[in-house]
Amino acid sequence: DSGVTQTPKHLITATGQRVTLRCSPRSGDLSVYWYQQSLDQGLQFLIQYYNGEERAKGNILERFSAQQFPDLHSELNLSSLELGDSALYFCASSVALLAGGDNEQFFGPGTRLTVL
Amino acid sequence: EDQVTQSPEALRLQEGESSSLNCSYTVSGLRGLFWYRQDPGKGPEFLFTLYSAGEEKEKERLKATLTKKESFLHITAPKPEDSATYLCAVQAKNTGGFKTIFGAGTRLFVKA
Numbered sequence: 001d002s003g004v005t006q007t008p009k010h011l012i013t014a015t016g017q018r019v020t021l022r023c024s025p026r027s028g029d030l031s032v033y034w035y036q037q038s039l040d041q042g043l044q045f046l047i048q049y050y051n052g053e054e055r056a057k058g059n060i061l062e063r064f065s066a067q068q069f070p071d072l073h074s075e076l077n078l079s080s081l082e083l084g085d086s087a088l089y090f091c092a093s094s095v096a097l098l099a100g101g102d103n104e105q106f107f108g109p110g111t112r113l114t115v116l
Numbered sequence: 117e118d119q120v121t122q123s124p125e126a127l128r129l130q131e132g133e134s135s136s137l138n139c140s141y142t143v144s145g146l147r148g149l150f151w152y153r154q155d156p157g158k159g160p161e162f163l164f165t166l167y168s169a170g171e172e173k174e175k176e177r178l179k180a181t182l183t184k185k186e187s188f189l190h191i192t193a194p195k196p197e198d199s200a201t202y203l204c205a206v207q208a209k210n211t212g213g214f215k216t217i218f219g220a221g222t223r224l225f226v227k228a
Contacts, residue, residue, distance in 0.1 A: 043205075043218040045217065048216075092159075092160075103207070104165050107152075107159030110157075110159050
């Protein structure tokens with residue numbers, strides 16, 4: 001158990017809908033990362049937050065947005081869903097923002113999103 | 117363009133047959149290289165962090181090494197429970213912070 005929790009575990013929805021995925025980081029971790037993993041794309045970095053502020057963006061679509069709240073939990077919002085958005089969505093957390101300390105990322109169990 | 121390439125894509129070993137997995141990278145401003153293990157349907161599990169060329173880390177049957185262009189994950193006398201996908205990731209400087217780039221992984225199968 002990494003200490004990172006994600007809800008829900010599974011989500012089935014229809015095209016055009018909007019969903020929210022939730023992540024609680026490990027106690028003491030200030031950075032939260034979101035990743036998308038599909039069979040043909042591997043693990044793709046979406047976005048990172050550090051202590052409530054956005055710090056890095058990867059291949060995140062404009063239909064997707066995220067935020068980190070004062071209690072450090074994070075939510076990933078996916079809107080106007082398409083079939084191709086079906087994937088595993090992982091959240092990870094780490095203590096530090098930059099290298100020089102322990103900034104390895106600890107991953108949650110993921111949310112499996114199925115868009116029908 | 118920043119890139120991380122892992123090889124081979126898949127590796128089948130007999131129990132006890134040692135081998136190595138490769139992770140080659142092309143990034144500017146490398147901050148660290150990470151190895152993870154991922155079991156099907158689960159989140160990646162952290163194994164090692166390497167920061168500078170020449171660095172080595174060991175854990176049980178696994179040993180990770182780093183050069184300026186690549187990293188190797190050596191598996192000594194593997195057991196069936198070592199079967200998993202092994203992911204390599206690099207952290208590199210990005211505007212306002214840093215970014216993490218994962219390789220596609222090497223699927224390892226160890227047969228008893």
